[in-house]
Amino acid sequence: MFEKITANWLSFGILFLLILLAVLLLWRTRRPHLQKQPRKDIMPGFTLIYADQKQSGKKSEGFGKLLYSAKYDLQGKPDYIFKKRLGSAIVPVELKSGAIKDAPLPHPGDLLQLAAYFLLLEDIYGKRPSYGWLKYSDYMFYVRNTRNLRKEVKQTMADMRKMLEDGEGTPNASFVTCRHCICNGTVCPYGQYHRNGGEV
Numbered sequence: 001m002f003e004k005i006t007a008n009w010l011s012f013g014i015l016f017l018l019i020l021l022a023v024l025l026l027w028r029t030r031r032p033h034l035q036k037q038p039r040k041d042i043m044p045g046f047t048l049i050y051a052d053q054k055q056s057g058k059k060s061e062g063f064g065k066l067l068y069s070a071k072y073d074l075q076g077k078p079d080y081i082f083k084k085r086l087g088s089a090i091v092p093v094e095l096k097s098g099a100i101k102d103a104p105l106p107h108p109g110d111l112l113q114l115a116a117y118f119l120l121l122e123d124i125y126g127k128r129p130s131y132g133w134l135k136y137s138d139y140m141f142y143v144r145n146t147r148n149l150r151k152e153v154k155q156t157m158a159d160m161r162k163m164l165e166d167g168e169g170t171p172n173a174s175f176v177t178c179r180h181c182i183c184n185g186t187v188c189p190y191g192q193y194h195r196n197g198g199e200v
Contacts, residue, residue: 037141093132100138
């Protein structure tokens with residue numbers, strides 16, 4: 001009798017775990033890759049382990065240090081890196097001084113910058129960040145570290161390195177990609193090209 005009850009409870013426990021796993025996988029796959037939210041400056045449940053500048057009054061050994069990945073030949077200084085107190089999840093946070101206003105997506109360059117930090121932190125900490133935050137002055141974006149995003153940033157890095165080597169590159173100029181660029185309307189002719197309807 002006892003063995004039968006134990007077997008039933010064991011079967012129930014396994015079934016419950018399988019259902020829970022299925023629900024978690026479904027939630028993970030259905031959660032959007034990008035999610036716009038009102039900006040919040042708190043990170044409950046996380047500990048700050050790196051900042052791009054020294055933090056006064058806090059233990060900040062290594063803060064402000066330029067991070068380097070030999071694997072990707074990539075260096076940078078994320079604004080903040082947080083570590084989850086329960087577990088070992090690493091979450092980069094990148095701050096932007098400008099406002100995003102009604103735009104549904106972050107600026108492409110900002111998104112690729114965060115994606116580059118995903119690669120950088122993966123090599124340094126030996127663990128792939130599953131997501132990060134892009135914080136503008138009014139809104140913030142939850143950004144998942146997806147395969148497509150990783151592929152895009154790796155291709156962009158390869159294109160940039162090739163352009164540096166041979167001095168040639170194909171501009172990807174458009175109103176969307178050029179409108180927030182500091183070179184638009186100054187030293188770069190492509191933004192002017194689009195404003196003039198195809199004439200430089």
